[in-house]
Amino acid sequence: MAYQDMFDEFKKEFDVQNDRRESLIKASRDITSLSKKVIFLLHRIMNEDAQDPSAQSKRASESGMAKLREVRAIYAKIKVELQSDLFWRHHRAISPCLQEYVEAISFAWYLGHSTLVSFNQVQQELSDENGVPFFPLPLEDYLCGLSDLTGELMRLAISGIARRGGRDRARKICVIVRECKTELDKCAPHVREVRKKQAVAAESLAKIEDAVYATVIRTSEYDLSDEILDCIISRSI
Amino acid sequence: MAYQDMFDEFKKEFDVQNDRRESLIKASRDITSLSKKVIFLLHRIMNEDAQDPSAQSKRASESGMAKLREVRAIYAKIKVELQSDLFWRHHRAISPCLQEYVEAISFAWYLGHSTLVSFNQVQQELSDENGVPFFPLPLEDYLCGLSDLTGELMRLAISGIARRGGRDRARKICVIVRECKTELDKCAPHVREVRKKQAVAAESLAKIEDAVYATVIRTSEYDLSDEILDCIISRSI
Amino acid sequence: MDSHWDYVNGLLEQDGELREKIREQVADLDKKARDMAGILDKIHSTPSKSTSRVTPLLDAVRPILHNCHETSAALAAIVPPNQFWRWKDMWSHSIRTVVYAAALAEYLANGSLISLERTSETLGIKEEWKDRFCIAVEDYLHGLITMVNELSRLAVNSVTLGDYEAPIEISLFAKNLFAGFTKLNLKNDLLRRRFDSLKYDLKKIEEVVYDVKLRKLTAPRS
Amino acid sequence: MDSHWDYVNGLLEQDGELREKIREQVADLDKKARDMAGILDKIHSTPSKSTSRVTPLLDAVRPILHNCHETSAALAAIVPPNQFWRWKDMWSHSIRTVVYAAALAEYLANGSLISLERTSETLGIKEEWKDRFCIAVEDYLHGLITMVNELSRLAVNSVTLGDYEAPIEISLFAKNLFAGFTKLNLKNDLLRRRFDSLKYDLKKIEEVVYDVKLRKLTAPRS
Amino acid sequence: MDSHWDYVNGLLEQDGELREKIREQVADLDKKARDMAGILDKIHSTPSKSTSRVTPLLDAVRPILHNCHETSAALAAIVPPNQFWRWKDMWSHSIRTVVYAAALAEYLANGSLISLERTSETLGIKEEWKDRFCIAVEDYLHGLITMVNELSRLAVNSVTLGDYEAPIEISLFAKNLFAGFTKLNLKNDLLRRRFDSLKYDLKKIEEVVYDVKLRKLTAPRS
Amino acid sequence: MDSHWDYVNGLLEQDGELREKIREQVADLDKKARDMAGILDKIHSTPSKSTSRVTPLLDAVRPILHNCHETSAALAAIVPPNQFWRWKDMWSHSIRTVVYAAALAEYLANGSLISLERTSETLGIKEEWKDRFCIAVEDYLHGLITMVNELSRLAVNSVTLGDYEAPIEISLFAKNLFAGFTKLNLKNDLLRRRFDSLKYDLKKIEEVVYDVKLRKLTAPRS
Amino acid sequence: MDSHWDYVNGLLEQDGELREKIREQVADLDKKARDMAGILDKIHSTPSKSTSRVTPLLDAVRPILHNCHETSAALAAIVPPNQFWRWKDMWSHSIRTVVYAAALAEYLANGSLISLERTSETLGIKEEWKDRFCIAVEDYLHGLITMVNELSRLAVNSVTLGDYEAPIEISLFAKNLFAGFTKLNLKNDLLRRRFDSLKYDLKKIEEVVYDVKLRKLTAPRS
Amino acid sequence: MDSHWDYVNGLLEQDGELREKIREQVADLDKKARDMAGILDKIHSTPSKSTSRVTPLLDAVRPILHNCHETSAALAAIVPPNQFWRWKDMWSHSIRTVVYAAALAEYLANGSLISLERTSETLGIKEEWKDRFCIAVEDYLHGLITMVNELSRLAVNSVTLGDYEAPIEISLFAKNLFAGFTKLNLKNDLLRRRFDSLKYDLKKIEEVVYDVKLRKLTAPRS
Numbered sequence A, B: 001m002a003y004q005d006m007f008d009e010f011k012k013e014f015d016v017q018n019d020r021r022e023s024l025i026k027a028s029r030d031i032t033s034l035s036k037k038v039i040f041l042l043h044r045i046m047n048e049d050a051q052d053p054s055a056q057s058k059r060a061s062e063s064g065m066a067k068l069r070e071v072r073a074i075y076a077k078i079k080v081e082l083q084s085d086l087f088w089r090h091h092r093a094i095s096p097c098l099q100e101y102v103e104a105i106s107f108a109w110y111l112g113h114s115t116l117v118s119f120n121q122v123q124q125e126l127s128d129e130n131g132v133p134f135f136p137l138p139l140e141d142y143l144c145g146l147s148d149l150t151g152e153l154m155r156l157a158i159s160g161i162a163r164r165g166g167r168d169r170a171r172k173i174c175v176i177v178r179e180c181k182t183e184l185d186k187c188a189p190h191v192r193e194v195r196k197k198q199a200v201a202a203e204s205l206a207k208i209e210d211a212v213y214a215t216v217i218r219t220s221e222y223d224l225s226d227e228i229l230d231c232i233i234s235r236s237i
Numbered sequence C, D, E, F, G, H: 001m002d003s004h005w006d007y008v009n010g011l012l013e014q015d016g017e018l019r020e021k022i023r024e025q026v027a028d029l030d031k032k033a034r035d036m037a038g039i040l041d042k043i044h045s046t047p048s049k050s051t052s053r054v055t056p057l058l059d060a061v062r063p064i065l066h067n068c069h070e071t072s073a074a075l076a077a078i079v080p081p082n083q084f085w086r087w088k089d090m091w092s093h094s095i096r097t098v099v100y101a102a103a104l105a106e107y108l109a110n111g112s113l114i115s116l117e118r119t120s121e122t123l124g125i126k127e128e129w130k131d132r133f134c135i136a137v138e139d140y141l142h143g144l145i146t147m148v149n150e151l152s153r154l155a156v157n158s159v160t161l162g163d164y165e166a167p168i169e170i171s172l173f174a175k176n177l178f179a180g181f182t183k184l185n186l187k188n189d190l191l192r193r194r195f196d197s198l199k200y201d202l203k204k205i206e207e208v209v210y211d212v213k214l215r216k217l218t219a220p221r222s
C-alpha cells in the first residue's frame, strides 16, 4: 500500500532527526564543559599575584582565546548537522552551549579589550576562514551570554579588589556592568530568557557597587592616593 | 608550598570525575535511546496481523532480546568506569538508562515467558560471560523499570484487544499488572521514585480493567465462545 | 558603544515586526481552520457518506481550503529563508486543524488517505518554500489523528442514523492508518500521547463493527 | 512468584535496617560536631591566639575529636564494601562540621593548614576503609570554607580585643588557602556558591588589615 | 504627611470592610447554589423528564432561585458604582452554579436553552446595576457547560431507568448547544479547556443514543 | 541564664524523643494499614461479594483491624494529654488507610456504611482518649472517599467476573454516600478536591449500571 | 437560537477588540515607562543631587512624563465606562514603573514625597475618569517601594562618588516613608512581601549613614 | 443515615464557627502587635537607651502589652479544651511579634533576657490554660530572634546618633543569647533557618563594636 511507504519515509526521517539531536546534545555538553573551564582558567590567571595588572589581563585574554579555539573546532565539526533549516530545527539542543560560549568569549574579550564583545564579533568567531558563518548566532543566546557575563565580572571585581590596581578595576567593571544591565533591561521585554536572568544580573551589579563603596569608605579617613595605598597594602599583605 | 600540591591533586581528581561523569551521561543517553527503540520494536511486531499469537509473542521477545544485546555491549564497555566505589558515585548519571533498560528487558521477557523478569535475571544480563556483574543493579532502578513496564503492558493490551486472542491476552495482562501494582505499592514507602510513578501505574491498571470490562460487556448479549467471536470478527475487520 | 546596543535593538525590533506580521497571517489561518472544523462537525448529523448528503459539506469546505493558498503564500513570503523551524510553533495549532479538514474531506470524497504531498498541494504550498513554510511531518500526523478521533464518532453516529456500512469502511481505513503509525519511533511528546489515544478510537470503531456484525445487520461479505 | 516479591522485600528491609544503623551513628557524630562547634565559638571572646588563652579551648576540643575514632570505626563496619557514595549524604553535613573543627584546632595550635590525610588520621579513619568510610574531597573543602568564615569573624574580634597581629596572620593564611581553591574547576553546585562567599571573607579580612596598617597600630615588618 | 498616610490607609481599610460585607453575601449565595445543586442531583434517580416526576424537583428549586433576588439586591447595594469587575471573582464560583441551576431547570421544564437576559431576570438582576452586579458572559457560559456535564449523566441514567426517549432529546439539545459554542472565539483559557470537556459529554450522549437505536429500544419516529 | 536555656532545651528534647516514639508506633500502624490495603486489593479478582468468596478476605482483614487496638492504646499512652492536634499529622495518612479498610470491610460484610463511632470502636479507640488519640472527622471522610474510589473499580471488575448484581448495589450505596457528602460544608481544600473525584467515581459506576441494565443482564436470560 | 449565539459571540468579540486596542496603548505606556527607568538609572553614576548634575536627568524625564497625558487620555477613551477594574491588570506593571519615575523625579527635584493625587495630575489623569482609568492605591504603593529600592542603591553610589550628604537626606526621607507604610493594614500578599523588602533597604541606608557618621565624613575635615 | 450526615456536618459547622471567632480575636491581637512594633521601631531614632529617652517608648508599649490580657483570656475562653495545637497556627505570627515586643521592652528597661514564663505572665496567660492558649516554645524563640534582628540595627543606629556604649552592651547580650541558642537541638526547619540569620546579626554587631574600638571612641574601661 502506497501510504505504508510514506510512513516508512517518516520513520527514517524521525530516526535521522532524533539521532542528529542526540549527537548535537553530546557536542553541546562538551562545548559547555570546555567553556566553563575557560572561565575558570581566566579567573585563575587573574587571581595570580602580578606586578603589571594590564599585562596580566592581556595574558589571561590570550590564553582564554586560545582555548576557545578548541571550542570553535567543535562548532566547525558539527556545522554540517546544522546546515540551512537544520539549525533552527535543533536550536534548543545547542542553545545552552551557545550561551555558555558567549559568556566565556565575552569574558576573555573583556579582559583583552575592556569592552563588551559585539554580536558580530561573536558571529565572526563562529565562522570559517572565509568568514562564512557555521550557522546564524541567535540574538537571544548572545544576550543571555552577556547577562551571565555580569556574574563572572562580579566575581572578578570582588576577588581582585584588595590587589594592586584592584580598586580601579572594580570601578571600571562597575561602569560596564551597569551599562550592560541597563541595556539588557531594555531588551528583556522581547526576550523571555533574558528576563529570567536579569534578577541575577541586578544582584551582581549591587554586589559590585557595594564593594566599590566599601573601598571608598575604607580610604575616606586618610588623605592618601590610590597608589600610595596600594603600596602600603601590598607591603603588608 | 605543600598544600598547593594537594589542591593540584584535587583539581586532577575533580576533572577526572567530571569527565567520567560526562562520558557516562553520553553512554546513558545512548542506552536509553536504544531501549526505547526496542520497546517500539516489540509493539510493532505485536501489532502485526498474525495467525499464531503465541508464536508472534515469541518472535517479538527474541527480536527484542537480540537488540538488547547491543545495549549489553555498551554496559560492558563502560563497566571499567563503574568499578568498585565508582558505581555509586556516578549512580545518578546512569540511573535513567538502567530504568529504561529494565523496562525494555522486562517487556521482552514478558512476551517470551508471560512472567515478570526477576531481579536476579536482570542482574545476570548485566554480567560478563563468567557471571561476574558489570556493577550492582540497584533495586530502586529495577522497581522503577517494572513500574514503567505497566504502561507498556497497558498499550499492548489495548491495541491488541480486537485481534485474535487479544481478549485473552488482555485478561492475562490485567492479572499480572494488578499483581505488579499491588506489590510495588508495598515497596513504595521505601523507594521514593517508585512512589512517584505508582499513580501512573494505577491509571494504566484502570485502563486495562476498563478494556477487559468492555469486551465482557460487548459479548454478554451473545451466547458465543471466544473462538467463534474471534472468527466472526476476523472475517469482518 | 551606543551603536552596539542600537544595532542589537534594531535586530530585536526586526524580529518583533516579523512576529507581528506572522501573527496576523496566523489569525487568518486560524479563522479558516475553525470555519472548516465547524462545517465538518455537521457530518455527525449527516452521516450517510455514500450518498449525496455529504456533498454540500464538501462544497462548503473546498473553497476555504483553496483560500488557504493565499495565507500559505503570505507566510512563505514573510518567513526568512531557513527559519521555518524558528517560527512554526506559531501556526502549528492552526495548520493541524487545516490538515485535519483536508484529510477528512479527502476521506469523505474518495475514501482514501491524503498524502503529505497532496495536503501541501491542496493548501498551495510549494516545494521550494520548504525552508520557510511547509507542513512538518508531526503536524501532518497530528491532523490525521484528529481525523481518526472524528471518524470514531462518525462510526457511532452513522449507525444511529441507519448507515451500517460506514463503520466497516472506517474500520479498515483506520486500521491501515494505525499500522502506519506503529512504524514510528516517537519521542515521549504530545504526538506519542495522542498516538496512544488513537488506540482507543480504534477500539471504539471495532466495537461498533462487532455490534453491527453480530447483529447481522449487514450483509456478509463475499 | 511470591518468592520473587519476598526476595525483593527482603532486600528492601535489609536496606532499611542498614539505613537505621547508619542514622544512629550519624546522630552521634552530629552531637560531637555540634559540641565542638559550640566550644570553638568561644574563640570570638578569647581571641588572643598567641597567648595561652586558646589552650583551654583546644584542650576541650581534642578529646571529642579523638572520640570520633569510634564513630568512624562503627560507620566503616556498617557500610558495605564499595557503597561509600551510596550513603555518604547521610553524614555529609556532620562530617563537614567535624572537618571544620579539626582544621580550626590545627590552625589555632600551629598556624598551619590541616591536610586531608591528617584530618582522616585525626578522626581515626583508615586508608583501607576508603570504599566504605572516608572524607570526600568536597566535604573536606566545605569544612575549610567554614573555617575561613569563622576566621574572618576572628580577625574582627581580635582587633576589638586588642590583638592587632592576628588579622595579619589570618590574612596570609586565608590568601594561600584561597589560591588553592582557585585551581579547582567546580560544578555549579553548593561548593561553588560557598567558594564565592569565600571572596567576601577574604575581602573582610583584608579590610581589617588595611585598618590596622593604616592606623599604624602595628609595628612595621622587618 | 500623616494625613497623607491616613488617607491612603483609609482607602485600604474601606476595601477591607467592603470585602468582609461581600464575603457574607457570597456565603449566602453559595449556600443557595449548593442547595439547588443538591436538589437537581436527584434528577439522576428520577429521570423520566416527560412525566410529572420532574415537577417536584422544579417546585423545590424555583423558590430558591427566587430567593436569589434578595442576594442580588444586597450585592448590588454593597458593591460601589463601577467596581463590578473588581469584586466579581469573589462570587464567580457561586454564580456559575446558580446559572447552571437556572439553565437545567429551564431545560427540564421547557426543553429550551435559557438566554443570558432570561437568567438575569430569573435572579432578579436589574439592567441598571451592570456597573455593580450582573452576570458576566464567561460565568453564563460556565454555567451552561456544567449543565451539559450533567445532561450526559442524565442520558445514561435515563436509560438505566427505562426512559429511552430522553437521550435522544438530550442529544439534539446538546448538539445545538455545542454548535453554538463552536462559533465562539474563546480566548479565556479555562473556558476553552472546559469547552473541550463538552466534546466528551457530547460523545458520551451520542454513544447512549447509539446503544438505544442499535437495540431499537425507542418507539419508531414518524 | 544557663538554667534558662537548659529548661528551653529540655522542652525541645522532650518533643524530639516523643516524636521518635510516635514515629515507631506510626510505622507499625502504617504496616498494618498497607497489609490490609494489599489484602483488600484482591477483591478485584474475587468480586462475587454475595457468595462465600469474599469471606476469606474479610477473615484476613479482621484480625489485623483487631491488632490495631494495641497500636491505638500505645499511641494514646505516648501522646501527652491535650496534644492530639499537635501530632496527628504524623499518622493521618496511615489512619485514613485504616479507615478505608474498616469501611470497605463493613460494606462487603453488611452492605452498610460504617459510622465514625463504629470505626473508632473497631480500632479500639476509647472516647476518653480524645485529647490524645482519636479519628479526626477529616480523616474519616478521606477514608470513605478512598473506599468509593475502590468501589468504582469493583463495579467494573465485578462485571468482568460475571457478577451483574454487584454494580447495582454499589451504585445505590455510592449514590447515598455522595448525597451525604453533598450536604457537607467542606472548607478543607484537599477534601474538597477529593470530593470532586467522587463525582467521577459515581459517573463511572452509573455507566456500569447502564451497561448492565441496557443489556438486561441482571434479568435471567432466556 | 442562532441570534442568541451571535449576541453572545458579539460580546466576546467586542472584548477581544477592546483588549487589542488596550494592548496597543499599554505597549506605548510601557515604552515610556522603560525609557524613564533607563534615564533614571543614570542617577547612580550622577549622584550629586545638590548640584546641577541632576538637572539634565530631570529635564529628560519630564517631557516623557508629560507625554503620558496622551496615553492616559487614550486609555480613558478606550476603556468602557465602569470597566476600569476589568482591564487594569493589563497596565499595572507599566503604571507602577511610571509612578516610580514620577516619585523619584519629585524626590530628586524637591526632596518630597509625591502624593497619589499629585501623581495622577502629573500623568494627566482626570478625576472624572475614575471608572475607566486611574491609579489604584496598590499600584501607587508599588511605585513608591520601587523608588526606595533605588534610593538604597543611590545612598551607596552617592558615597562612592564623594557625596556624603545624600545618604543622610535619603535616610530621613526613607524612614518617614517606612513609618507611613507601617501604619497601613496591607492585605495584599505581594505588597506585603515587597513591604518586607523595604526593611532591608532601610537597613542598608542606615548602614551607609553609619559609615559616614562614624568617620565624621560630613563635618568639614580639618 | 441522614442523622449520621447531620452529625458529621454538625462537627464541621462547629469548626467553621470556631474558626470565625478565633479569627476575630486574632485580628485584635495582630493590631496590638503591629502597634507595639510601630512604637518600638522609633528606638532607631532614639537610641540612647541609658538616658531617659527610652522611657516614653516603654510607657507607650506597656499599656498595650497589658491590654493583651483581654485577648489572651478571650482566646482561652473560645478555644475548646485540648485544641490548642489545632488552632495555634492562626495566631503564631501575631504572638511572635508580641513576644518580640515584650522581650525588647524587657531588654531596654533592664538589659536582661525575658524568660518564657515571664512572657506568659506579661501577657496574662494562665498556666491552667495550657490545653487552650499558651506560648509555644517555638513562638517564644521566634520572638527572641526578631529582637536580635532589631538589636543589630540598633547597634548601627546608636553609633550614628553618637552613643558608642550601646553596641558594646548589645554585643554582650547578643553573644550570650546566641550561645544559648547554640545549645538547642533545633529540629524545626524555619527556626533553624532563622537561627542562621542570627549569625549575621551577631557578625554585624561585632563589626560595629570593632569600628568603635578601633577608633577608640568609647570611654576606656577600667
Ligand SMILES: [Mn+2]
Pocket (backbone or CB within 6 Å): A103, A148, A151, A152
Ligand atoms: Mn557563569
Ligand SMILES: [Mn+2]
Pocket (backbone or CB within 6 Å): B103, B148, B149, B151, B152
Ligand atoms: Mn515506557
